[in-house]
Amino acid sequence: MSLSKIKFDKKIVLSFWIILIALIIAAPTILPVFRLNLLGRYLSLSIVALGVDLIWGYTGLLSLGQGIFFALGGYCAAMYLQITSSSEFPNNIPEFFALYGVEKLPFFWEPFRSPVFTFFAIWIIPALVAGLIGFLVFRNRIKGVYFSILTQASLLVFFNFFNGQQKLINGTNGLKTDVTQLFGQMVGSESMQRLFFWITAFLVIAAWFFAKWVVKGRFGNILIGIRDDEPRVRFTGYNPVIFKTIIFSIAGGLAGISGALYTVQSGIVSPQFMTVPFSIEMVIWVAVGGRGTLLGAILGAVFINYAKSLVSEALPASWMFIQGGLFILVVTALPEGVLGWIQGDGPRNLLQRFGLKRKIETYPSLEVNNKEGNNE
Amino acid sequence: MNNKDLLNLIDITVSFEGFLALNKLNLNLKKGELRAVIGPNGAGKTTFLDVITGKVKPTNGEVIFKGKSLVGRKEHKIARLGVGRKFQSPRIFENLTVKENLEISVTTPKSPLNLINKSIKDEQLNEIDRLMKIVNLAQKVDSKAGSLSHGQKQWLEIAMLVGQKPDLMLVDEPVAGLTDEETDLTADLLKSLSGENTVVVIDHDMEFIRRLDSNVSVLNQGTVLCEGTMETIQKDKKVIDVYLGRPED
Numbered sequence: 001m002s003l004s005k006i007k008f009d010k011k012i013v014l015s016f017w018i019i020l021i022a023l024i025i026a027a028p029t030i031l032p033v034f035r036l037n038l039l040g041r042y043l044s045l046s047i048v049a050l051g052v053d054l055i056w057g058y059t060g061l062l063s064l065g066q067g068i069f070f071a072l073g074g075y076c077a078a079m080y081l082q083i084t085s086s087s088e089f090p091n092n093i094p095e096f097f098a099l100y101g102v103e104k105l106p107f108f109w110e111p112f113r114s115p116v117f118t119f120f121a122i123w124i125i126p127a128l129v130a131g132l133i134g135f136l137v138f139r140n141r142i143k144g145v146y147f148s149i150l151t152q153a154s155l156l157v158f159f160n161f162f163n164g165q166q167k168l169i170n171g172t173n174g175l176k177t178d179v180t181q182l183f184g185q186m187v188g189s190e191s192m193q194r195l196f197f198w199i200t201a202f203l204v205i206a207a208w209f210f211a212k213w214v215v216k217g218r219f220g221n222i223l224i225g226i227r228d229d230e231p232r233v234r235f236t237g238y239n240p241v242i243f244k245t246i247i248f249s250i251a252g253g254l255a256g257i258s259g260a261l262y263t264v265q266s267g268i269v270s271p272q273f274m275t276v277p278f279s280i281e282m283v284i285w286v287a288v289g290g291r292g293t294l295l296g297a298i299l300g301a302v303f304i305n306y307a308k309s310l311v312s313e314a315l316p317a318s319w320m321f322i323q324g325g326l327f328i329l330v331v332t333a334l335p336e337g338v339l340g341w342i343q344g345d346g347p348r349n350l351l352q353r354f355g356l357k358r359k360i361e362t363y364p365s366l367e368v369n370n371k372e373g374n375n376e
Numbered sequence: 377m378n379n380k381d382l383l384n385l386i387d388i389t390v391s392f393e394g395f396l397a398l399n400k401l402n403l404n405l406k407k408g409e410l411r412a413v414i415g416p417n418g419a420g421k422t423t424f425l426d427v428i429t430g431k432v433k434p435t436n437g438e439v440i441f442k443g444k445s446l447v448g449r450k451e452h453k454i455a456r457l458g459v460g461r462k463f464q465s466p467r468i469f470e471n472l473t474v475k476e477n478l479e480i481s482v483t484t485p486k487s488p489l490n491l492i493n494k495s496i497k498d499e500q501l502n503e504i505d506r507l508m509k510i511v512n513l514a515q516k517v518d519s520k521a522g523s524l525s526h527g528q529k530q531w532l533e534i535a536m537l538v539g540q541k542p543d544l545m546l547v548d549e550p551v552a553g554l555t556d557e558e559t560d561l562t563a564d565l566l567k568s569l570s571g572e573n574t575v576v577v578i579d580h581d582m583e584f585i586r587r588l589d590s591n592v593s594v595l596n597q598g599t600v601l602c603e604g605t606m607e608t609i610q611k612d613k614k615v616i617d618v619y620l621g622r623p624e625d
Contacts, residue, residue: 050497133503156420164601171475179471214492214527217492217495218476218480218483218491218496219491219492221469221472221476221479221480222480222491224469224471224472225469225472225480226469228469228471229467229469231431231451231467232463232467232469233480234450234452234455235429235451235452235455235460235461236452236455236481236486236536236540237451237452237455237456237486237540238452238480238486239450240452241484242487242488243488246488
């Protein structure tokens with residue numbers, strides 16, 4: 001039974017990859033630019049969802065503050081674009097500074113004149129901030145619901161701070177990237193958006209492999225151990241604080257990359273990225289897609305957001321009900337999420353219930369047991 | 377206290393908001409010794425393990441292990457110094473396989489870098505094979521630990537404890553919920569571990585303790601009431617009063 005199952009899985013995996021790559025290659029020609037741009041944005045959101053899956057699905061840390069790191073990545077990218085495109089403006093600094101009487105680029109934005117620095121800042125700065133917040137929280141053994149509340153409170157602190165800083169980051173208006181230049185082209189132009197789509201698609205796959213590499217083997221097992229029984233991990237001689245800090249920091253870095261890609265494709269970064277509902281939505285994508293499955297996080301982020309835009313076009317104002325309903329459905333009927341349900345015995349049980357499939361005679365592990373016992 | 381002692385508990389007092397869970401407890405363990413600890417409910421048996429493993433900080437007193445004080449050290453540091461613990465109800469990682477559970481316990485060093493970079497060493501894999509044979513779980517290698525029977529879980533946790541290669545093994549109620557046959561096997565296993573390792577067993581099951589054939593410490597109201605062989609203990613009047621009850625008339 002197990003042999004045939006493995007072969008079956010391999011075929012599925014192979015065809016999945018062929019379809020996926022074909023879709024990515026075909027998307028820019030099939031989809032109108034508007035839809036392609038939406039897909040690109042949702043794909044970039046799936047990277048932050050991967051991070052949520054790593055910390056929540058594997059390690060059991062329910063963070064409601066991933067918007068912080070998402071927005072930080074976005075601001076890094078947007079400021080670089082604004083600075084490089086500011087040669088015509090007074091003092092050669094981004095236009096908005098003039099509105100508030102700022103004549104010199106704030107010192108901490110200086111390094112963002114360099115594309116290389118920005119490239120690293122987009123993921124390293126959010127990762128460092130996450131690592132620092134994480135370390136302080138984990139060292140004090142704050143966990144469970146207290147951790148969630150604390151991350152949400154941090155989110156609000158960041159939101160209010162960014163909202164109020166006109167002179168540094170244009171406050172509540174945010175930073176526009178649409179009309180900035182990159183490689184001599186408008187960022188908002190069709191060809192650039194197509195390029196961003198490719199980059200996003202590539203980075204989603206890269207992030208997925210990276211996440212898979214992180215959770216495979218003993219490191220991932222320790223994360224699961226921390227989720228299921230942290231004191232036991234401690235008494236076995238591991239320091240959970242370090243493991244949690246590392247994985248939280250990784251999730252922060254992924255959120256930063258995600259935020260930067262989202263920003264250049266939606267044309268603006270603003271404190272709206274740090275609102276409470278948005279960070280909660282990230283958790284919902286993962287919950288619906290399937291916690292602890294990685295692929296489920298990606299699919300959840302892309303499909304829920306695509307559904308959101310389709311539904312909002314047809315029936316404005318109804319999306320919130322649908323999203324709420326989805327979440328309730330997952331919590332009550334599919335606690336493992338859609339992908340978790342498919343990977344488990346979900347479809348089989350459903351078919352059984354309708355009498356379309358024969359029941360397994362004994363509990364699977366017992367069945368295997370007996371066979372092995374007989375061989376002895 | 378002398379040089380042969382592996383562990384000394386000196387005047388340990390633990391107070392939970394005025395309630396004395398341990399009250400000036402003194403206990404010394406020699407290297408290679410097998411020691412049983414018994415006592416009525418609430419005598420402080422589990423708190424006694426919590427103090428050694430760093431889960432509870434004593435209000436007063438000193439814990440000396442291999443010449444070093446353990447008071448104030450973090451749990452994982454104490455574990456790395458060589459104190460292993462098996463919990464009262466089996467605490468294994470149910471979502472991992474038997475093998476993965478054992479990998480977690482035998483892996484050294486226990487740093488994130490080592491875990492993510494390197495694959496497990498051959499000698500550690502051999503150790504896992506050996507452990508699985510000892511506790512009769514060789515056929516369950518790739519089963520989820522959560523699918524094991526209660527007895528198998530207990531044994532897996534004992535195997536994990538042994539895999540950690542601790543100098544001091546603290547075993548809390550290893551035979552709770554086991555069949556008679558499993559209990560006997562566990563007693564033999566623990567006996568075979570002592571000598572090389574130092575083992576402290578906490579239990580209620582008198583038959584099991586008798587089978588261990590070791591020195592016994594009786595705890596009552598947070599302090600050591602009496603120490604000696606099972607025979608001496610059973611004749612001790614104080615012990616009979618608080619714990620064993622008078623022999624059936």
